[in-house]
Amino acid sequence: MSVLGANFRRDMEIRRYPLLVYTLVPLAALVLQAWLPRVLGNYAWFDLPLVVTVYFALGRRSPIQGTLMGAAMGLFEDALSHHAIGVNGIAKTAVGFLAASVGVRIDVENRTIRLILNFLLSLLSSAIIVFTYRVLLGLDLEWQWFTELFRAIGNSLIAMVLFPLLDRLQIRE
Amino acid sequence: MESLFARYRNLIVLLAILLVQIMGLAVQVRRTNEGRRTVDPRDTPGVRLIRLWAEALVAPPERGIESAKMAAIHTWQNYADLRHVREQNQDLQKTIDRLRLEQASLLEDARQGERLQALLDFQHRYIYSTLAAQAIGSSGSDQSRVFYLDKGSNSGLKPDMAVITSDGIVGKVRDVFSSTAQVLVINDQTSGAGVILETTRTRGILTGNAAGQLEVVNILADERIKAGEKVLTAGGDLVFPRGLPVGEVEKVVRDPDRDGFIDVIVRPAAHLNRLDEVLVITNTQPRFSPEQQQDLATSESVAGAEAAAIKDQLKASQIMAERLPGLIDPSLPPEQQPLLDTSNPVPVAHPPMALHPDRFTPGADAVTPSDANNNQKPDFSEKPTTGKPQTAKPETAKPGRTPQ
Numbered sequence: 001m002s003v004l005g006a007n008f009r010r011d012m013e014i015r016r017y018p019l020l021v022y023t024l025v026p027l028a029a030l031v032l033q034a035w036l037p038r039v040l041g042n043y044a045w046f047d048l049p050l051v052v053t054v055y056f057a058l059g060r061r062s063p064i065q066g067t068l069m070g071a072a073m074g075l076f077e078d079a080l081s082h083h084a085i086g087v088n089g090i091a092k093t094a095v096g097f098l099a100a101s102v103g104v105r106i107d108v109e110n111r112t113i114r115l116i117l118n119f120l121l122s123l124l125s126s127a128i129i130v131f132t133y134r135v136l137l138g139l140d141l142e143w144q145w146f147t148e149l150f151r152a153i154g155n156s157l158i159a160m161v162l163f164p165l166l167d168r169l170q171i172r173e
Numbered sequence: 174m175e176s177l178f179a180r181y182r183n184l185i186v187l188l189a190i191l192l193v194q195i196m197g198l199a200v201q202v203r204r205t206n207e208g209r210r211t212v213d214p215r216d217t218p219g220v221r222l223i224r225l226w227a228e229a230l231v232a233p234p235e236r237g238i239e240s241a242k243m244a245a246i247h248t249w250q251n252y253a254d255l256r257h258v259r260e261q262n263q264d265l266q267k268t269i270d271r272l273r274l275e276q277a278s279l280l281e282d283a284r285q286g287e288r289l290q291a292l293l294d295f296q297h298r299y300i301y302s303t304l305a306a307q308a309i310g311s312s313g314s315d316q317s318r319v320f321y322l323d324k325g326s327n328s329g330l331k332p333d334m335a336v337i338t339s340d341g342i343v344g345k346v347r348d349v350f351s352s353t354a355q356v357l358v359i360n361d362q363t364s365g366a367g368v369i370l371e372t373t374r375t376r377g378i379l380t381g382n383a384a385g386q387l388e389v390v391n392i393l394a395d396e397r398i399k400a401g402e403k404v405l406t407a408g409g410d411l412v413f414p415r416g417l418p419v420g421e422v423e424k425v426v427r428d429p430d431r432d433g434f435i436d437v438i439v440r441p442a443a444h445l446n447r448l449d450e451v452l453v454i455t456n457t458q459p460r461f462s463p464e465q466q467q468d469l470a471t472s473e474s475v476a477g478a479e480a481a482a483i484k485d486q487l488k489a490s491q492i493m494a495e496r497l498p499g500l501i502d503p504s505l506p507p508e509q510q511p512l513l514d515t516s517n518p519v520p521v522a523h524p525p526m527a528l529h530p531d532r533f534t535p536g537a538d539a540v541t542p543s544d545a546n547n548n549q550k551p552d553f554s555e556k557p558t559t560g561k562p563q564t565a566k567p568e569t570a571k572p573g574r575t576p577q
Contacts, residue, residue: 030227031234033313038320041446042385044313063183071190079227080310081317082347082357084201084212085220086194088314093194097187129316136195137202138210142362142383147315 015059016171025166026052026069030076045147046154047122049073053092054121054159055166057099058108070096084137091128095121111160118159122152212363216348225350228321232353235310236323301414302456303337304328308448309353318361318381319344320448325352333412335454341418341442342366342406343451354453359419360385360445367407368419370437373397376407379419379439385446387420387439390428394435398425404439414457418442 029048037044053073057066074092078085099121106113126148133141178185201220203213216224306322324330326349334346336356344364348355357364360381368379368389375398377389389404402422408415420441428434527534 027230027234030313031231031238031310034231034310034321035235035238037311037313037315038308038448042315044315064186067183067187067190071194075194075223076227076230077313079224080231081312081314082319082355082361082363083317084198085223086198086201089194090191090198093187093190097183101183132198137198137212139202139212140209140362141316143316144383 021169045150053096054099057096058103061103063097063100066096066100087132091125115156118156119152122155239309303452304455318358322354325350325354330354335413338443345412367410369407371403389437
């Protein structure tokens, strides 16, 4: 129960990072997301921009910053594809907002919580993308639920490794 | 009002950003003639700008990573090559001795190689113009099967150019930037190419499915289509030239949406998931060397001269025909017509005399039926000056004999 409680999280300090981290880490996520599928083929079950969005949203604990970060990452991801720009943007905007909102209320230092959060937010992102395509835009989109499940698991595993590494980059006073 | 905004600031920002993106999406979607909704393939200037920014941001690091990868592979290969070099040197010394003995036979192979090279050069003169390019990145999403090339409009690439490898077709250039280009792979769900099955000559549309497989859709059920049949481009889509290999039939499944139709799953000939170097067909017109172009121009000019000569001949013959005298001259009286002129040294040919003249024979008015039954031998002599057939003279015929 100690991990829950809004007042507890509000008292926690807000993480700060060097400007270089704010620019290079999202850029690296976008580049690797574009490059790694060439190496891994159909087994690229991850979404690095989503993981990075969740990390910064949880760390900054600011819904507005999480929203803006998610929107930017999603729009750039859309721009690299040939699909309509905004589908990933909407999904990651919502994910960034939710992650930051959750980060205010629970202890995100806990690894298990990070794992579960990434898994759930990945599934939510996939669901929003499918919803946007099929319902909002009325487009034909075939998708496979197990691929989205594998992607959520892959994001969770990457987050378990990546989050501690990124924690070391924060500015400690 | 201010306190309301401050209280719901986060939610207001979220809704505003979502609203802007939804409006942006609405602008990009249009309705086709068949009533289906689809993403407009032509980007608006704003969308194009965003794509340009993303490409400018991501492509240089991707290019760097690719170069680093190639350098690492090269370094590792060099290291691997240097290992065991001493043993290899000894083996090579022995190999040199053996190769000297084989040199004589190799000379003949070299001559054959020269001939084959000449043949290959001849073949190269007739294939399409291509440009080699390196794949440097992808979209990062399995919903969007595209990848990026390290060549762009600066190298002459244009949208809708076909991208191939030596194994088969890969996709088509979708978007071109200054130094990069985006290629839509044929196994994308929005991709399409006209194909034909090699044996059954069945035509269909090749597209990708959700699993990244190739499938030929809109085909009526046909039991002749079997696994292993080769699939080629049909050439009707104005992107891929006809006859390029696409792959081979992997299996045939029923179309879940329509009875009587099947989907043909195709195993791609090119390795679509492991693409490094590809060729972009930059021109579908056959290339001709300067000598061939000169030959073509010469042949066209010769053909034109021959046509002019034939025309002149026809004109001359018409003039000659007008100048030659006719058989009936309207300016002369009937008895002086050239047709009745007996002074012509070359008589007009007449049909031979009938062996058994009867009352139907021309000029046989005086022959009676009893005369015709006498079986007398006719006289085949004729008078050329009269110009008329002569009747038979029966006085020399011997009774009891029939003419043969």
